[in-house]
Amino acid sequence: xxxxxxxxxxxxxxxxxxxxxxxxxxxxxxxxxxxxxxxxxxxxxxxxxxxxxxxxxxxxxxxxxxxxxxxxxxxxxxxxxxxxxxxxxxxxxxxxxxxxxxxxxxxxxxxxxxxxxxxxxxxxxxxxxxxxxxxxxxxxxxxxxxxxxxxxxxxxxxxxxxxxxxxxxxxxxxxxxxxxxxxxxxxxxxxxxxxxxxxxxxxxxxxxxxxxxxxxxxxxxxxxxxxxxxxxxxxxxxxxxxxxxxxxxxxxxxxxxxxxxxxxxxxxxxxxxxxxxxxxxxxxxxxxxxxxxxxxxxxxxxxxxxxxxxxxxxxxxxxxxxxxxxxxxxxxxxxxxxxxxxxxxxxxxxxxxxxxxxxxxxxxxxxxxxxxxxxxxxxxxxxxxxxxxxxxxxxxxxxxxxxxxxxxxxxxxxxxxxxxxxxxxxxxxxxxxxxxxxxxxxxxxxxxxxxxxxxxxxxxxxxxxxxxxxxxxxxxxxxxxxxxxxxxxxxxxxxxxxxxxxxxxxxxxxxxxxxxxxxxxxxxxxxxxxxxxxxxxxxxxxxxxxxxxxxxxxxxxxxxxxxxxxxxxxxxxxxxxxxxxxxxxxxxxxxxxxxxxxxxxxxxxxxxxxxxxxxxxxxxxxxxxxxxxxxxxxxxxxxxxxxxxxxxxxxxxxxxxxxxxxxxxxxxxxxxxxxxxxxxxxxxxxxxxxxxxxxxxxxxxxxxxxxxxxxxxxxxxxxxxxxxxxxxxxxxxxxxx
Numbered sequence: 024x025x026x027x028x029x030x031x032x033x034x035x036x037x038x039x040x041x042x043x044x045x046x047x048x049x050x051x052x053x054x055x056x057x058x059x060x061x062x063x064x065x066x067x068x069x070x071x072x073x074x075x076x077x078x079x080x081x082x083x084x085x086x087x088x089x090x091x092x093x094x095x096x097x098x099x100x101x102x103x104x105x106x107x108x109x110x111x112x113x114x115x116x117x118x119x120x121x122x123x124x125x126x127x128x129x130x131x132x133x134x135x136x137x138x139x140x141x142x143x144x145x146x147x148x149x150x151x152x153x154x155x156x157x158x159x160x161x162x163x164x165x166x167x168x169x170x171x172x173x174x175x176x177x178x179x180x181x182x183x184x185x186x187x188x189x190x191x192x193x194x195x196x197x198x199x200x201x202x203x204x205x206x207x208x209x210x211x212x213x214x215x216x217x218x219x220x221x222x223x224x225x226x227x228x229x230x231x232x233x234x235x236x237x238x239x240x241x242x243x244x245x246x247x248x249x250x251x252x253x254x255x256x257x258x259x260x261x262x263x264x265x266x267x268x269x270x271x272x273x274x275x276x277x278x279x280x281x282x283x284x285x286x287x288x289x290x291x292x293x294x295x296x297x298x299x300x301x302x303x304x305x306x307x308x309x310x311x312x313x314x315x316x317x318x319x320x321x322x323x324x325x326x327x328x329x330x331x332x333x334x335x336x337x338x339x340x341x342x343x344x345x346x347x348x349x350x351x352x353x354x355x356x357x358x359x360x361x362x363x364x365x366x367x368x369x370x371x372x373x374x375x376x377x378x379x380x381x382x383x384x385x386x387x388x389x390x391x392x393x394x395x396x397x398x399x400x401x402x403x404x405x406x407x408x409x410x411x412x413x414x415x416x417x418x419x420x421x422x423x424x425x426x427x428x429x430x431x432x433x434x435x436x437x438x439x440x441x442x443x444x445x446x447x448x449x450x451x452x453x454x455x456x457x458x459x460x461x462x463x464x465x466x467x468x469x470x471x472x473x474x475x476x477x478x479x480x481x482x483x484x485x486x487x488x489x490x491x492x493x494x495x496x497x498x499x500x501x502x503x504x505x506x507x508x509x510x511x512x513x514x515x516x517x518x519x520x521x522x523x524x525x526x527x528x529x530x531x532x533x534x535x536x537x538x539x540x541x542x543x544x545x546x547x548x549x550x551x552x553x554x555x556x557x558x559x560x561x562x563x564x565x566x567x568x569x570x571x572x573x574x575x576x577x578x579x580x581x582x583x584x585x586x587x588x589x590x591x592x593x594x595x596x597x598x599x600x601x602x603x604x605x606x607x608x609x610x611x612x613x614x615x616x617x618x619x620x621x622x623x624x625x626x627x628x629x630x631x632x633x634x635x636x637x638x639x640x641x642x643x644x645x646x647x648x649x650x651x652x653x654x655x656x657x658x659x660x661x662x663x664x665x666x667x668x669x670x671x672x673x674x675x676x677x678x679x680x681x682x683x684x685x686x687x688x689x690x691x692x693x694x695x696x697x698x699x700x701x702x703x704x705x706x707x708x709x710x711x712x713x714x715x716x717x718x719x720x721x722x723x724x725x726x727x728x729x730x731x732x733x734x735x736x737x738x739x740x741x742x743x744x745x746x747x748x749x750x751x752x753x754x755x756x757x758x759x760x
Contacts, residue, residue: 039123046120049112050243054315056105057277060098061284062307068292069306077293087293087351091285098285106278110247118244136162136186137670141553145227147171149553150197151561152184153587161185164587165199166561166580168553169225178205178580179223180589187224195227209576209594212610212623242270265325265332272336279337280314283344290350312431314339319435327444406496407504414478414505421470429462430455437538446538454538457531460524464516471512472688473711475505479696488697498760502693512685520678521650528647556634557660564639572600572636579633590614595631604631651678669736673729676740677722684718687747694754718743 071077080090136142142150148171153164165184169177181202188195200222207215245253250271254264287310317339325335433455440446479502482488491501553563565576577598581591596608605628612623649657654675658668695710721743729739 043120043123046116046123049108049116053105053109053113053277056101056108057280057284058307058311060101060281061288061310064094064097064285064288065292065307065310068289072292087289090293091289091351094285094289095282098281102278102281105281106275109274109277114244114246121244139555143553148227151553151555165202167197167199167225168563175206175208178589179203179225180205180582180587181223182587197225197227199223199225203589205589205592207612209578209596212594212612212625215612215623217614242266245270247271247274263328265335268332269322269325269336272333276336276340279340283314283340283347284310286347286351287343290347290353310343312428314343316431316435317342320438323435323438323441406491406501410478410482410501411504411508413481414474414508417474417477418470418508421473422466425466425469426459426462429458429466433458437535440538450534450538454531454534457527457534460519460527461531464519464524467512467516468684468688469711469715471509471685472692472715475502475509475689475692476696476711478505479693483697492760498693498697498758499755502689505693506686506689509686509689513682516682516685520682521652525647525649554639556638562634562639567639569636569639574598574639577606577633588614598631598633600636604633605629606631647674651675654678669732670730672736673726673739676736677726680740680744681722683744687744687751688714688718690751690755691747694751694758697758698754718747721746 068077071080136150136152136155138152138154140151147169149168151166152162155162162184163182165179165181167179167181167184169179179199179202181199183201184197184199186195187198199220202220202223204218204220204223205216206218242250242253245267250267254267254271257264257267288307291306291310318336321330321335321338324330325332330338434451437446437451437454441448441451479488482491482501488498488501492498552565553561555561559582561580563578563580564574567574574595575597577595579591579593579595580589581593582588583590590613592612592614594610595606598604598606606626607628609626609629609631610623611625654671658671658675662668691714692711695714725734725739725742728734729736734742
């Protein structure tokens, strides 16, 4: 969805985006086919156990060894399909995805240059534009700093510009029109050169645009023979061939996991418990996570040189397969001990256990019907507490389960750095601490949705909802406490977004950057180096010491008020703040309207007119790290200056619309829970995940369309809520209340 949202905003057609999504299906199948086998086995045998059919099977003397035949047959079929996907379908599909993405993004790289944001993806080139055309093709008021020659950097100031790309010839260049070029060494201000041009083309390194998204095959896109060749090449060059070796073994170890899951599924599923399908589903998810956690940890250990790459991908099969075989052997032994029991005794117990609840229920209905009516008529507060208690229990389970998924996935992603000794456990814990608010922001709406679906579904399946209707309590009244909890959830989301979310995200990204091997200075604001003042001036510095409040190598570029041209340039070797700014080794160069050089002035020491110290250590405005009020004020300032604020306005409206997602999800979940309640809690979980995915897709699509200027920002941000509320209203009016 991240790729799709950016492509939609750039005007890429729906057919191209659909093709991209289809090419990702084999990648998903390589993981989900073994998972589906295990979930299917556990749910199937879980139902047998819940309905006591497993007891009858065991009483008849049918051993797990006999049941293993069809299970192994299904495992074999799944393994063959999975192996075909990983060996043949996945490389071709991934390669198609890379080629399409390469073609699209390479032709639209210039759209990545955003107004009022310094673009630094080109090495030693700093690009800043004040505005751009609607399609992003033409830049307005361009500032470009070329530091490829550090001894004599060049500054370009042009009224217009654009990027020129030729993806077939792999050529990248920037064309500027109606501008000037300023060239000077900071230590020789008298040797200042200025050139006026009508049109100038600057060639850039094409490797900065094409390689990372290029169509060349990566390891997942290579065939087995290509991986073997790559492994030999790495050995010959003295590099570690662990990555291609693990990729080869992964193509066979994951399909073999189907047989491991077969033993585990039969061993865990064939029991005497009465938990049913939902417990089996939860158990299957736990086993699957255990498998993939072990696999990624083993991969990280192999990258760190602590495990052989030939063994790493097989460790999960060994560590889970041995317990699975032992568990199945234990089931077989227990069956042999129970073989002497008579089938009639088991059938009698099953018959009695099935008939007795109906007899009791019939008697209770005949005797206690008036009391039931009285209970639901006069004890509505108790009913609210009953529903809320069930709802909060499911919310808690969903919330902590989904949070756990985030933690596990993040640990898997960063564990290789831990095992290589490039980071510490304390750094990971600190990252988890600051990343938790964002996880909560994502997880809470889905938890509310699943909890509403499961709560209403359970009330429907147990016929409690029917009894409530018979007592005159409508579905709307029953759902009132759930809607109230949804409103509380919306307030919690808005509060998180307006208080701790921005600063926590900033800190988490800084820690992640360091864990990934980056320098703290390259991410932190202390090395931002390029920024724009409120009056439009551009600052650049070499080094900033916030403790001493000193700036070294500071340059200030001031522009004319009538036209976009450099009016004044100041260089300060060192500036220190002691109540006021004072500088040493200062030189100032001014320019008149005809761009003629004016006499420059030099000062060894003097006072300066600069922004306050806190300005230099304040992060550049970012919608993700600002509250609604802060973003509103920032947009107002930009709008008065004539800047395009469509994207920021969409982001601002999202800060208001997204917190309402918990109310929206509750409203849409109530009728879905009533309609599908008899199918059980697991059905509610599945429907909840599908609805959540559809909602996120709608947010991405409408956000991208709004950013492209095809919808008003308010409508783009609120359209998903409006559509889902309309659907919820229709369904609520359709179900029997």
